[in-house]
Amino acid sequence: MGSDANDGLEALEIELLTQGIFRHYGVDFRHYAYASLRRRIWNCVHAEKLATVTQLLDRVLRDTDVMERLLLQLSVNVTSMFRDPSFYRAFREKVVPLLRSHPFIRIWHAGCSTGEEVYSMAILLEEEGLYDRARLYATDMNEAVLAQARKGIFPMSAMPEYTRNYAASGPKAQLSDYYLARYDFALFRQALRRNVVFAHHNLVTDGSFNEFNVILCRNVMIYFDRELQGAVHRLFHASLRRFGVLALGRKESLRGTVHEASYTELDPVEKIYRRSA
Amino acid sequence: MGRAVVVIGASLGGLDALGVLLSTLSASFPWPLAIVQHRSAEDVADTLPLILQRRCALPVREAEDKDPMLDGHVYVAPPDYHLLVERAALALSTEARVSLARPSIDVLFDSAVAAFGASVVAVVLTGASADGAQGARLVKARGGTLLVQDPATAESGVMPLAAIAAAKPDRVLPLAALGEYLNRLAAMRG
Numbered sequence: 328m329g330s331d332a333n334d335g336l337e338a339l340e341i342e343l344l345t346q347g348i349f350r351h352y353g354v355d356f357r358h359y360a361y362a363s364l365r366r367r368i369w370n371c372v373h374a375e376k377l378a379t380v381t382q383l384l385d386r387v388l389r390d391t392d393v394m395e396r397l398l399l400q401l402s403v404n405v406t407s408m409f410r411d412p413s414f415y416r417a418f419r420e421k422v423v424p425l426l427r428s429h430p431f432i433r434i435w436h437a438g439c440s441t442g443e444e445v446y447s448m449a450i451l452l453e454e455e456g457l458y459d460r461a462r463l464y465a466t467d468m469n470e471a472v473l474a475q476a477r478k479g480i481f482p483m484s485a486m487p488e489y490t491r492n493y494a495a496s497g498p499k500a501q502l503s504d505y506y507l508a509r510y511d512f513a514l515f516r517q518a519l520r521r522n523v524v525f526a527h528h529n530l531v532t533d534g535s536f537n538e539f540n541v542i543l544c545r546n547v548m549i550y551f552d553r554e555l556q557g558a559v560h561r562l563f564h565a566s567l568r569r570f571g572v573l574a575l576g577r578k579e580s581l582r583g584t585v586h587e588a589s590y591t592e593l594d595p596v597e598k599i600y601r602r603s604a
Numbered sequence: 605m606g607r608a609v610v611v612i613g614a615s616l617g618g619l620d621a622l623g624v625l626l627s628t629l630s631a632s633f634p635w636p637l638a639i640v641q642h643r644s645a646e647d648v649a650d651t652l653p654l655i656l657q658r659r660c661a662l663p664v665r666e667a668e669d670k671d672p673m674l675d676g677h678v679y680v681a682p683p684d685y686h687l688l689v690e691r692a693a694l695a696l697s698t699e700a701r702v703s704l705a706r707p708s709i710d711v712l713f714d715s716a717v718a719a720f721g722a723s724v725v726a727v728v729l730t731g732a733s734a735d736g737a738q739g740a741r742l743v744k745a746r747g748g749t750l751l752v753q754d755p756a757t758a759e760s761g762v763m764p765l766a767a768i769a770a771a772k773p774d775r776v777l778p779l780a781a782l783g784e785y786l787n788r789l790a791a792m793r794g
């Protein structure tokens with residue numbers, strides 16, 4: 328929570344903080360959505376036991392450990408396997424048939440966090456008999472979550488929820504077929520990673536690196552302001568094959584964005600779009 | 605006073621309470637309203653806006669990210685997302701739960717205070733948690749208006765009582781009177 332006294336300085340201090348981080352570290356939060364960014368910045372201020380955003384700027388510029396913790400805080404990493412089961416059901420029903428005719432399928436998970444979404448997709452493709460011709464590019468700006476994702480080890484405590492999600496996603500097996508239970512952890516089968524490339528990529532500062540049949544960017548752009556969303560939509564449009572598929576989070580949409588007219592809706596509720604122009 | 609926003613938090617028993625409150629709002633109510641009602645993350649059927657729409661003369665929508673926030677429209681937080689307001693638009697977030705809740709009432713109130721300062725009108729309704737109390741404190745600290753459902757008339761008085769303990773409300777009223785109070789406030793300031 329913010330400080331009680333509103334001196335009108337808050338917005339200025341936040342601008343200086345993001346500017347400082349960008350100038351010193353090259354990481355660009357200047358066009359993140361203000362309301363939630365502000366909240367997370369205050370969470371950092373309190374976690375570092377500081378009183379003001381300006382004090383945080385001072386610490387961040389001088390101490391890379393503080394910067395690392397801030398990076399983790401500011402990039403919201405909350406995710407789960409088969410998050411929104413109905414999305415995966417729709418993907419099986421509406422996207423998989425489109426992919427069947429392709430000899431080779433490239434899928435980009437932009438903002439993959441700790442990888443749950445990627446393993447979910449690998450399982451889905453495996454079950455649909457498409458995995459062997461697929462390559463999944465899983466990218467994030469945060470190295471710490473990528474390191475997690477590469478391991479494919481998730482807490483056992485999350486498995487009941489993931490199992491429920493999976494069961495509701497139109498599956499062909501049991502989730503437990505795909506992992507080994509080891510004490511408090513579930514180790515996902517290495518074979519699920521055989522066609523996955525995990526890589527660092529910042530959507531704000533890095534460009535297009537391939538041409539994809541499918542791009543998933545779910546619950547990432549809600550943290551961006553309209554202007555940055557526009558830039559990222561241009562990047563996706565340039566990286567997607569004609570008739571390729573773009574999937575957003577359940578409560579995001581293309582409405583009002585630069586490329587609204589370049590897509591048709593494959594599933595309006597699950598926010599699955601197809602590039603038409 | 606300029607443009608204001610009404611932010612409403614409800615938990616256990618909130619469905620009925622919101623229905624009553626919204627049914628008493630005038631069809632020409634001039635400000636946007638943003639609502640957090642605690643509900644299960646798996647409740648993706650999106651029935652809450654439909655149920656509330658039946659009782660309300662104003663258009664009721666489930667919030668989508670970056671939706672423009674229109675005057676006289678009612679926006680409901682989707683399950684499993686925090687709802688925040690900016691000056692002219694809504695924002696969503698999947699950040700960690702706050703006091704076990706996502707959406708969280710405190711998160712909504714905090715964002716409203718940051719964007720609207722003293723023009724925030726916050727309403728705390730029935731509930732069995734303490735969510736909203738922190739937010740209520742921030743609203744009052746910045747000179748906004750705090751209305752709380754009379755705990756004696758609430759299905760669960762825990763949440764109203766927590767808000768009252770955290771900040772001094774401008775009014776503590778039963779549901780129907782809360783709606784009337786909002787109408788009068790808007791007529792005076794709007």
Ligand SMILES: C[S@@+](CC[C@H](N)C(=O)[O-])C[C@H]1O[C@@H](n2cnc3c(N)ncnc32)[C@H](O)[C@@H]1O
Pocket residue numbers: 402403404405406407410437438439440441444466467468469472528529530531544545546547550576698
């Ligand atoms: C809430 S997670 C979404 C994970 C997954 N796609 C899902 O829907 O469950 C958001 C992720 O976006 C990443 N992210 C935020 N800003 C980014 C940027 N500029 N470039 C790349 N990734 C970014 C964060 O590091 C975080 O891992």
